[in-house]
Amino acid sequence: MREPSRRVVVTQRFFDDASVAILESAGCEVVLAELPPGQADGGLSQGELVDLLQGAGGWIVGHARVTRELLSDLPGLLAISRRGVGYERVDLAAARDLGRVVTIAAGGNEASVADQAIGMMLAVGRRFREAQGQMIGGSWSILMGTDLYRRTVGVVGLGRIGRSVVQRLRGFEAEILVATSRPDPAYAAAAGVRFVELPALLRESDYVTLHAPLTPETRHLIDADSIAAMRPGAFVINTARGGLVSDTDLLAALKTGRLGGAGLDVFESESDPSLKPVTDELIALPNVVAAPHAGASTREGLERTNMIAAQCVVDVFEGRDPPPECVVADGRPGRGRR
Incomplete structure (x- = not known):
């Protein structure tokens, strides 16, 4: 050679x-x-x-x-x-x-992405963007937010970033549910997490944060059906890959109030430009905190x-x-x- x-x-x-x-x-x-x-x-x-x-x-x-x-x-x-x-x-x-x-x-980059995921949970739960927008408009009325402290957080995927998110969530005394194809009982005991199937995670979680690779099996893991199974007012955080979420279905759920908000660092339009109008609508919503695929940056x-x-x-x-x-x-x- x-x-x-x-x-x-x-x-x-x-x-x-x-x-x-x-x-x-x-x-x-x-x-x-x-x-x-x-x-x-x-x-x-x-x-x-x-x-x-x-x-x-x-x-x-x-x-x-x-x-x-x-x-x-x-x-x-x-x-x-x-x-x-x-x-x-x-x-x-x-x-x-x-x-x-x-x-x-x-x-x-797992520490940087995990920090961003936690930051997005706090931002959408406490409605930081909405509150600042109101203040810029001259209104200082208080918006009622949601704690991350002692809430139930579903972590989908348990690679290096997923584990880093779990480590940070422990400081909030959150109940942590994990859906993964490779559950590890020893890790669950040490980290204080509970392994569940995805339907149970969606049903029980106040926040759902995605840390899975994009594969044919995980594409549109979050779609209209899975959103319908989630708690009303729950939050979706996606710092992994845009294709994990049907952005069209997510947009509909946010506009109707079915979900409380979303933190999005990735979008389907990154690989499918025809979905750019959906992305534009998502990032314009007051209950969406967005970044341009910058989690590791x-x-x-x-x-x-x-x-x-x-x-x-x-x-x-x-x-x-x-x-x-x-x-x-x-x-x-x-x-x-x-």
């Missing part, structure tokens, strides 16, 4: 000097893509990506689609390192077939994920195995084609 090019293209913003230094100390040429203001790499066409990545052996990527066609057009691209933990936009089978390595920045969180992403590229270039929790596909000979 010939030595890969040590040219590394970064198509993510906020890539810090310390992470550049990790790459440069390994003999890499680092190219920081200059994207137009407001443009993310997820909006780049395959042709634009091919132009950016010509001659690169490594790519530190955000939300761009990594397709078989793209990889075929870039035969020298060996390491694809996501500065994040989702990989539903990457064709893993193609990466394995074509001998590439795909990594994620596991362990870098703290200075500290990005520094951590940048460094993990950079080190994974270096490991691949040096012929080493990146940390196993970071590897989602490895098509190199002798690696078991994970």
Whole structure:
């Protein structure tokens, strides 16, 4: 196998000097893509990506689609390192077939996303946005909010971020219900959580917070039927993936008052532009607190994920195995084609 090019293209913003230094100390040429203001790499066409990545052996990527066609057009691209933990936009089978390595920045952003999820619970429960809007309009009348303290919170998914959310919720003395495909009795005893099936979680929870990957099985986990099963006035928090929620059904439930509010960092329109009008309606509602997929975007969180992403590229270039929790596909000979 010939030595890969040590040219590394970064198509993510906020890539810090310390992470550049990790790459440069390994003999890499680092190219920081200059994207137009407001443009993310997820909006780049395959042709634009091919132009950016010509001659690169490594790519530190955000939300761009990594397709078989793209990889075929870039035969020298060996390491694809996501500065994040989702990989539903990457064709893993193609990466394995074509001998590439795909990594994620596991362990870098869970604290930042968990903080945001808790912040959104507090914001929608205490109606911060509504209260400030009234004050700006000249009214200082008090709006009645809802505690997070000792409420029932349903956590859907128990990966690194889900567990970080559980850890924080314990400080609020919340009753914590968890729905996961892999219940762990020892963890339940240690963390003081109760594992339940999703229908029971929806039925019993005051807040439902989503921390599951987006798969065909989890798409539209929250839809009209599941919302109908929830407590009237409950809150939905989604800092995971937009497709977990039917935004159209969520909008209807919020407009009718069936749900009390929502905290949303992700939207279906990120992958389906036809749903942009639904997103626009959601973020205009006074009982919705929204962010532009920014849960991991703290200075500290990005520094951590940048460094993990950079080190994974270096490991691949040096012929080493990146940390196993970071590897989602490895098509190199002798690696078991994970």
